[in-house]
Amino acid sequence: MQQRSEETRSHILEAAVKQFSVHGFNKASVDSICEQAGVSKGAFYHHFRTKQDVFLALLDGWLQTFDQAIRASKDRPVPETFQMMTEYFPYIFESASDNLPMFLEFLQQASRDETIWQASIAPYRRYHKHFAALIKKGIAEGSFVDVDPNLAARLIVSAAMGLLLQSLLDPEGAKWDKVARETVQLMMKSLVKE
Amino acid sequence: MQQRSEETRSHILEAAVKQFSVHGFNKASVDSICEQAGVSKGAFYHHFRTKQDVFLALLDGWLQTFDQAIRASKDRPVPETFQMMTEYFPYIFESASDNLPMFLEFLQQASRDETIWQASIAPYRRYHKHFAALIKKGIAEGSFVDVDPNLAARLIVSAAMGLLLQSLLDPEGAKWDKVARETVQLMMKSLVKE
Numbered sequence: 001m002q003q004r005s006e007e008t009r010s011h012i013l014e015a016a017v018k019q020f021s022v023h024g025f026n027k028a029s030v031d032s033i034c035e036q037a038g039v040s041k042g043a044f045y046h047h048f049r050t051k052q053d054v055f056l057a058l059l060d061g062w063l064q065t066f067d068q069a070i071r072a073s074k075d076r077p078v079p080e081t082f083q084m085m086t087e088y089f090p091y092i093f094e095s096a097s098d099n100l101p102m103f104l105e106f107l108q109q110a111s112r113d114e115t116i117w118q119a120s121i122a123p124y125r126r127y128h129k130h131f132a133a134l135i136k137k138g139i140a141e142g143s144f145v146d147v148d149p150n151l152a153a154r155l156i157v158s159a160a161m162g163l164l165l166q167s168l169l170d171p172e173g174a175k176w177d178k179v180a181r182e183t184v185q186l187m188m189k190s191l192v193k194e
Numbered sequence: 195m196q197q198r199s200e201e202t203r204s205h206i207l208e209a210a211v212k213q214f215s216v217h218g219f220n221k222a223s224v225d226s227i228c229e230q231a232g233v234s235k236g237a238f239y240h241h242f243r244t245k246q247d248v249f250l251a252l253l254d255g256w257l258q259t260f261d262q263a264i265r266a267s268k269d270r271p272v273p274e275t276f277q278m279m280t281e282y283f284p285y286i287f288e289s290a291s292d293n294l295p296m297f298l299e300f301l302q303q304a305s306r307d308e309t310i311w312q313a314s315i316a317p318y319r320r321y322h323k324h325f326a327a328l329i330k331k332g333i334a335e336g337s338f339v340d341v342d343p344n345l346a347a348r349l350i351v352s353a354a355m356g357l358l359l360q361s362l363l364d365p366e367g368a369k370w371d372k373v374a375r376e377t378v379q380l381m382m383k384s385l386v387k388e
Contacts, residue, residue: 151377170315
């Protein structure tokens with residue numbers, strides 16, 4: 001029973017991605033999502049209160065890949081933590097490819113809807129804090145040079161957003177997961193004490 | 195006469211920004227742009243062939259601020275060139291603020307329309323090449339450490355795109371022109387030979 005309910009939820013989420021990508025958030029309806037998913041409206045409302053709820057669940061699911069990556073090996077020395085993070089890059093860039101329309105929908109809705117804006121802004125502020133804390137830890141344990149942790153964290157988050165955006169806009173322009181891994185190594189070179 | 199024609203052109207461009215931002219590219223029409231600008235359709239077609247033409251002119255105008263910044267003092271030593279570039283940041287971030295809807299329209303149309311995609315991708319590929327050449331020059335003149343110019347250029351372009359996107363999404367989240375200037379200084383610290 002539990003398993004069937006989980007399956008229904010995934011069907012709804014998959015259908016919603018299609019509807020939002022093709023028709024945009026505003027034009028997609030609970031009806032069209034149910035029809036595409038092959039589920040009843042009763043089943044839909046068992047899992048989600050509103051169309052916006054589904055949208056937020058999709059945003060959340062997308063961010064979980066990042067969250068897994070930044071939680072990687074958090075008890076190791078900091079340079080190693082960064083190194084292990086890069087192992088998630090192939091998954092991150094793979095799951096991002098073909099998702100440009102959905103990513104733009106997130107941005108579009110964030111610019112129009114306060115709740116979605118909060119949900120979109122919160123994660124990258126959280127990533128900023130996380131990286132600032134990690135760099136502070138690196139300085140304290142003696143593996144990192146003395147740098148402004150907030151500033152270095154901004155650079156990391158900005159570079160990550162920029163790489164992701166470029167990979168979405170220009171998937172064939174580079175091997176993005178490789179570029180991202182090498183970019184981390186380049187930044188590490190300037191952060192790690194020799 | 196020349197001056198009046200230039201004024202008409204700016205009126206059309208200003209009206210187009212409003213129409214595209216509020217209604218989106220698809221719903222905005224040449225009629226609505228003319229009405230908003232207070233110009234005749236004849237005057238419109240004297241300046242632009244199509245609605246897409248206006249859109250591309252806006253994209254082009256937006257990029258000119260960047261182009262001015264990266265051309266700054268190109269005959270000076272490379273670290274100085276980077277330094278002088280940062281003086282344009284207040285203008286860049288100021289002109290970006292309040293332009294999130296228009297920026298998203300650029301991305302949205304780029305994902306749907308081959309001509310606009312080409313026009314959107316071309317500039318950042320150009321910036322990438324420009325920075326790679328600049329870093330190469332810095333290494334050759336002996337002011338930069340030995341680094342992979344392509345990789346360092348990717349980092350610079352990615353960080354710039356990420357900072358710009360963050361400033362659009364979260365204008366109150368930081369003093370973005372200051373953050374951008376400090377980020378350049380941080381990157382310079384790792385590039386410039388001691």
